[in-house]
Amino acid sequence: MERVKLAVVGVGRLGSIHARVISEIPQAELVYVVDLIKDRAEEVGSEYSAEPLLDYVEVKDVDGVVVATPTHSHYQVARHFLERGVNVLVEKPITSRSGEAEDLLQIARRRKAVLHVGHVERFNPASRRLFEIKEKPNFIRAQRLSPFTGRSLDIDVVQDLMIHDLEIVLSLIGEEPELIHASGVRFATEKLDFATAILKFPSCIAEVTASRIYDRKLRRMDAFFPSGLYVKLDFAENTFARFRPTLYGIEEEWTRIVSKEPLRAQMERFIEAIGGKGEKWDETAVKALRWAEKISKSAERSS
Secondary structure (H helix, E strand, C coil), rough: CEEEEEEECCHHHHHHHHHHHHHHCCCEEEEECCCCHHHHHHHHHHHCCCEECHHHHCCCCCCCEECCCCCCHHHHHHHHCCCCCEEEEEEEEEECCHHHHHHHHHHHHCCCCCCCCHHHHHHHHHHHHHHHHCEEEEEEEEEEEECCCCCCCCCHHHHHHHHHHHHHHHHHCCCCCCEEEEEECCCCCCCCEEEEEEEEECCEEEEEECCCCCCEEEEEEECCCEEEECCEECCCCCCCEEEEEEEEEEEEEEEEECCCHHHHHHHHHHHHHHHCCCCEEEHHHHHHHHHHHHHHHHCCCCC
């Protein structure tokens, strides 16, 4: 089988991890790494035997491109490749504005190119166990909290962190919210650094909180189901717990899940889509950005 030829545009912290993952997949070949910083491009290129470039327009004859640049440049870079029929995996959030995201989706459809978005938490083994439950939840609580890192400061905490859980909630419920209420604060930056939102769906209520000014990292989600089932996920620890009331108390079942690296699972799904297997277009990522914008606007009014 001929290997899929890939390029990574933007080889900072996350882009360099993408480069490493691609180099470890037998079905893939990392051909180019691109970065505005010459030393960075050369360092990563040398480590993974890829040609370093300073400008993404020089990328030629590849099957797919990973866009791991700052969010404000996602639209420009992704559009360049999609217009040429090149398959794209773009880091989350897909773009800075939902209108741009919709445009990329339309271009991908027109050019019959794959467009995936790096919502890597959907490949977390804990969340995959959640999606295996056939029943839909009627209440979800998600918390995604982190210490301040100084990264991704071109976007607020809703697009930076909360959007992971928004994407999972929207995918899990399969409905559009009827009502949202959000609040937030600025603390370390000029954008929202803490936000909490309540989303009312026809069949479910979701309470989602995100912070990038917390004292430690926390990635949790609780889901309650009409049947009485309650599950607790820890995305950082890869644990999945089930609770169910019985005549003798609460029955508990805790599982620590060992699985492949989520970023590798995501990359393999992208490669499969390039080969014609699986979904080509990531419509839920576009929907998640649209609702993230609405949450930000609501939270901004309270800040």
